[in-house]
Amino acid sequence: MAFATILLKIERGLATITLNRPQRLNALNRQMFRELDEAFDEVAADGAARVLVITGAGDRAFAAGADIREFVDMSPVAALDFSRDGHRVFRKLETMPKPTIAAVNGFALGGGCELMMACDIAYAADTAKVGQPEVSLGIIPGAGGTQRLSRLVGKQKAKELVMTGDMIPADEALRIGLVCKVVPAAELMAEVQKLCEKILSKGDVALRLIKEAIEAGSHVDLASGLEIEAKSWGLCFTTEDHVEGVKAFLEKRPPSFKGR
Ligand code: COA
Helix, strand or coil: CCCCCEEEEEECCEEEEEECCHHHCCCECHHHHHHHHHHHHHHHHCCCCCEEEEEECCCCEEECCECHHHHCCCCHHHHHHHHHHHHHHHHHHHCCCCCEEEEECCEEECHHHHHHHCCCEEEEECCCEEECHHHHHCCCCCCCHHHHHHHHHCHHHHHHHHHHCCEEEHHHHHHCCCCCEEECHHHHHHHHHHHHHHHHCCCHHHHHHHHHHHHHHCCCCHHHHHHHHHHHHHHHCCCHHHHHHHHHHHCCCCCCCCCC
């Protein structure tokens, strides 16, 4: 499928989506949300895509937020629908049964920060700046920012960031747990590639169950979470990958997982 606002490439197990409106700092307009929605379906369904990386075109931005130009004539009802639709698309990403990585190559603001937070893992360039600046437009985050940010960094820090609209540098985002690695900008994609290669060497079923257990477990009490883990652990013992993983260990060789 050809897209106008994003690029989608699938190569050697790795799908890469590049947000591609660099002249607007990759701001997410409605068309980009629609195209992301379709691209997420495509990646989820394509067996050749085992890990998804999302990044921004150019060297300035991952995404500088929703496209503010589209806010000018937006009615309250259209705004409600826009927010709900953004939630649906980012939730699709968050629940995609494959690992997803944000390669944050510059500004990740507003919807860009919300997109980053819907990914499983975020690595950032040392030049990146992250934040939820909506309050300066007289509005609040609408694509999950008031919910995912506090779950990631705690309520107090989330309130500070969202109430001030401050853009924080990558090292501060790392310190508060909003991204999990910061590297020199020129090395970002190589570092993300290394991470992906490690993940690609594992079995797809285990990766999927890890994601499901951590995601589902983060919204329930500990006892319920442990039960989710126990069921998933049991399920692993039905797979060929489990047989191969244990056998490879005992034979002192690297495993060769088939994702079955
Ligand atoms: N929506 C629409 N256009 C945007 C945008 C957004 N969220 N963010 C940047 N752009 C556009 C700018 O309008 C500008 O377009 P122009 O060249 O036609 O004027 C272009 O991208 C480059 O941005 P510019 O503001 O000139 O770059 P800068 O280096 O001076 O500032 C930012 C960078 C990120 C600090 C600034 O663009 C900004 O504050 N953006 C909005 C962030 C925001 O509020 N996001 C949340 C939206 S809900």
